[in-house]
Amino acid sequence: MFLKKSQRGQRGSLLVLTTIMVPVFLVPLIGLGIDATVCYIVQAELSAAVDGSALGAGRLLSTNANTTDIATEFLNANFRVGQGGFWGAYSLVPTISVSTGTTKTVTVTATASVPLIFMRILGQKSAPVAATATATRRDARVELVIDRSGSMSDSDGEGSTVIQDLVTYAQGFTEQFTEGYDELGLVAFSGSAVVGYPTSPWPASLSATGSGGPDTSFYSGTSSDMVHQIGNIQAGGGTAMGDALATAYVELQKAHMRDLLANGADTRTNAIVLFTDGVPSSVVTYLNRNSNSVISGSSNCSYPVDTATPTNPMYGYIVQASGNGNPPYTSAWGFYQMASLDTNSGHTSAWYMANPSGDYVSPSPSTPEKNCKSTGWNPLNNLSKIPSFDKYGYSLSPNGSGYQLSAFVNNPNGLTSIYNGTAFSTSNATSAYQWGLASWDEVDQVAQAIRTDANYANRSGDTSPMPITIYTVGYTGDGGTDYGLLEKIANIQGCSVNGISCYNDNQQSGIYIQASNKTALANAFSVIATAILRLSH
Amino acid sequence: MRRTSRSGGAYIELALLTLVLVPLMLGVISCGLNMHLQLQTVQLARDAGHMFAEYIDFTLLGNQQVLAAIGNTLGLSTTAGSGTAVVILSNVRYVDVSACTLAGKVDAHGNPSGCTNYGNWVFSTRIVIGNSSIRSSNLGTPPTSIVTSNGTIAITDQVTNANDVASVTGINPWNSTTDTGLPSGQMVYVAEASAKGFHMPPFSAGTNTYAQVYF
Numbered sequence: 226m227f228l229k230k231s232q233r234g235q236r237g238s239l240l241v242l243t244t245i246m247v248p249v250f251l252v253p254l255i256g257l258g259i260d261a262t263v264c265y266i267v268q269a270e271l272s273a274a275v276d277g278s279a280l281g282a283g284r285l286l287s288t289n290a291n292t293t294d295i296a297t298e299f300l301n302a303n304f305r306v307g308q309g310g311f312w313g314a315y316s317l318v319p320t321i322s323v324s325t326g327t328t329k330t331v332t333v334t335a336t337a338s339v340p341l342i343f344m345r346i347l348g349q350k351s352a353p354v355a356a357t358a359t360a361t362r363r364d365a366r367v368e369l370v371i372d373r374s375g376s377m378s379d380s381d382g383e384g385s386t387v388i389q390d391l392v393t394y395a396q397g398f399t400e401q402f403t404e405g406y407d408e409l410g411l412v413a414f415s416g417s418a419v420v421g422y423p424t425s426p427w428p429a430s431l432s433a434t435g436s437g438g439p440d441t442s443f444y445s446g447t448s449s450d451m452v453h454q455i456g457n458i459q460a461g462g463g464t465a466m467g468d469a470l471a472t473a474y475v476e477l478q479k480a481h482m483r484d485l486l487a488n489g490a491d492t493r494t495n496a497i498v499l500f501t502d503g504v505p506s507s508v509v510t511y512l513n514r515n516s517n518s519v520i521s522g523s524s525n526c527s528y529p530v531d532t533a534t535p536t537n538p539m540y541g542y543i544v545q546a547s548g549n550g551n552p553p554y555t556s557a558w559g560f561y562q563m564a565s566l567d568t569n570s571g572h573t574s575a576w577y578m579a580n581p582s583g584d585y586v587s588p589s590p591s592t593p594e595k596n597c598k599s600t601g602w603n604p605l606n607n608l609s610k611i612p613s614f615d616k617y618g619y620s621l622s623p624n625g626s627g628y629q630l631s632a633f634v635n636n637p638n639g640l641t642s643i644y645n646g647t648a649f650s651t652s653n654a655t656s657a658y659q660w661g662l663a664s665w666d667e668v669d670q671v672a673q674a675i676r677t678d679a680n681y682a683n684r685s686g687d688t689s690p691m692p693i694t695i696y697t698v699g700y701t702g703d704g705g706t707d708y709g710l711l712e713k714i715a716n717i718q719g720c721s722v723n724g725i726s727c728y729n730d731n732q733q734s735g736i737y738i739q740a741s742n743k744t745a746l747a748n749a750f751s752v753i754a755t756a757i758l759r760l761s762h
Numbered sequence: 763m764r765r766t767s768r769s770g771g772a773y774i775e776l777a778l779l780t781l782v783l784v785p786l787m788l789g790v791i792s793c794g795l796n797m798h799l800q801l802q803t804v805q806l807a808r809d810a811g812h813m814f815a816e817y818i819d820f821t822l823l824g825n826q827q828v829l830a831a832i833g834n835t836l837g838l839s840t841t842a843g844s845g846t847a848v849v850i851l852s853n854v855r856y857v858d859v860s861a862c863t864l865a866g867k868v869d870a871h872g873n874p875s876g877c878t879n880y881g882n883w884v885f886s887t888r889i890v891i892g893n894s895s896i897r898s899s900n901l902g903t904p905p906t907s908i909v910t911s912n913g914t915i916a917i918t919d920q921v922t923n924a925n926d927v928a929s930v931t932g933i934n935p936w937n938s939t940t941d942t943g944l945p946s947g948q949m950v951y952v953a954e955a956s957a958k959g960f961h962m963p964p965f966s967a968g969t970n971t972y973a974q975v976y977f
Contacts, residue, residue: 240775273808277975294942302932
């Protein structure tokens with residue numbers, strides 16, 4: 226029953242052992258863990274700081290910012306050596322490298338020393354941590370598409386007109402891009418569309434492989450630069466949204482092919498920024514298209530069917546309107562000159578900026594319409610039906626039932642959608658409602674072609690499709706617009722109109738911003754510029 | 763009697779050891795948990811700022827839910843005033859002549875006139891996600907009356923409202939002599955995150971974690 230001598234010798238050994246183990250083993254082990262965790266936290270903080278520095282500086286690539294300087298400022302602001310929260314880290318050493326070209330890269334690497342609390346007992350006073358981040362920004366190519374229809378002359382309720390506000394903010398938008406690096410172009414539209422910048426060659430080619438397109442001299446200070454051209458814009462006429470988007474697409478392709486041929490590659494970010502204060506009210510047509518003429522046999526037209534290679538094409542636009550210009554449309558008529566086809570040498574791009582209704586005249590030359598009936602040239606009296614395609618070949622009735630993703634906001638006529646339940650039909654060539662549906666579908670089809678770069682296969686020598694993002698701004702301060710249409714044009718994520726999804730995740734997705742006053746309009750342009758100038762990965 | 767005193771010795775040893783080991787273990791646990799929270803807070807601020815600078819619209823519930831999922835372990839909620847964490851997103855700009863011009867606060871010569879915030883950093887956007895009572899921003903807080911539903915602040919308020927001035931350090935405005943600093947018209951994106959710390963007196967006072975990143 227008595228303990229053996231050896232057992233008696235073990236009494237109190239646990240206390241002794243623990244007394245030795247705690248300072249010799251346990252505390253250093255815990256200290257090592259704490260030191261390691263501190264290092265890990267500082268590492269995470271340095272990673273975040275470097276990340277912020279790279280993105281902050283990368284966002285400013287292609288601006289006049291000194292990239293190395295601004296990256297260092299962001300890094301020092303994010304990782305505040307000597308201040309609380311950074312565990313006494315010191316000796317922050319940044320290394321910043323910048324690569325230039327169309328695709329610009331900024332790489333930020335930083336190292337710092339973390340003081341150790343426990344491990345210094347073993348002679349290790351600090352530990353190094355390091356982090357690296359890279360941001361890339363591609364130069365932008367932007368086509369600004371501006372609605373300058375008659376309603377843009379309305380007061381903004383704050384002492385100026387909507388067109389004056391738009392000019393101010395569009396100029397500010399333009400100035401956010403970097404002359405010499407980014408490429409910008411301008412399309413203004415009323416009854417039809419016209420290229421506002423560049424101003425030469427003139428008239429602007431409607432071929433995707435023609436010369437012209439957005440360029441880097443948009444803010445050169447000359448009277449014909451883009452900022453000045455925007456300043457010359459006056460309001461009047463209709464809303465040829467489809468023609469405007471189609472023209473913008475052609476302009477982007479021109480610049481793309483130009484750069485591709487010059488550099489062997491084109492890596493720019495492509496964007497179209499569409500501003501409108503209204504809804505489509507014009508369709509550009511090719512009425513006697515060889516394969517799809519809609520000229521009736523009783524029209525007496527001398528050229529009811531054009532040749533396969535357009536010789537006497539009946540190009541022009543047809544407008545739809547009501548008493549106040551908003552749907553439901555009560556009348557459709559025409560036939561008017563497309564500004565882009567105006568051969569009058571005095572009607573330059575600058576002239577068209579100042580003369581919004583310069584295209585509100587009969588097409589010239591008038592030869593294609595020779596002997597067509599009616600007083601003057603009114604195509605609706607000569608048509609057997611509404612054409613299936615617009616001037617560019619975009620379908621006016623893709624699903625045969627009419628555009629149904631329409632949702633008006635602030636429509637003074639109280640209509641909620643261009644679609645009233647009556648399906649689209651080409652058979653009633655004089656129906657303003659049917660022409661309205663056609664104009665909506667024209668816009669939608671052009672936008673879809675842009676987002677998918679549908680013309681890629683037709684660009685000889687091109688090596689890869691152009692990803693083009695469309696941004697839309699709908700101004701509601703002077704009447705109505707169609708947010709359903711504008712959301713679908715931009716293909717915004719999660720878009721749903723009238724219970725139908727309008728988002729296609731296989732296509733480029735942009736932003737739609739609705740602006741009800743001049744402040745919101747300024748913000749819209751600012752947000753879109755930021756979105757375009759954001760970094761790519 | 764001798765056997766009884768021997769067996770009691772083990773209990774005394776255990777009691778003595780417990781006095782040392784239990785506080786040590788609790789201290790280690792609380793310290794570790796707080797460090798873990800701080801690490802998560804840094805990551806939350808980084809991710810939020812990253813997305814914010816990439817123009818993710820955090821006024822949309824869907825995007826807030828993405829952020830809430832990232833900050834789930836910190837207790838970040840999309841319901842205002844709820845949860846145990848907060849993310850504060852700010853856009854700040856420097857009010858120079860071009861900002862004054864944008865607001866129409868210049869005289870006939872283009873000099874600032876009535877542009878009372880000239881020379882200051884100001885908020886142009888403020889979005890708060892989560893429980894704002896956890897912590898306020900290091901940059902300051904613009905009055906809620908001037909922040910619109912989409913988080914933006916009108917240019918007029920930016921250049922004239924004294925309460926919209928932000929406390930920004932470390933980033934310099936554009937200096938045309940040295941060609942350094944933030945170019946005119948450009949914004950700084952700031953993400954701040956904070957979460958309620960682990961509370962276990964006397965080992966951990968529950969001090970809130972905090973992280974801030976400029977993009």
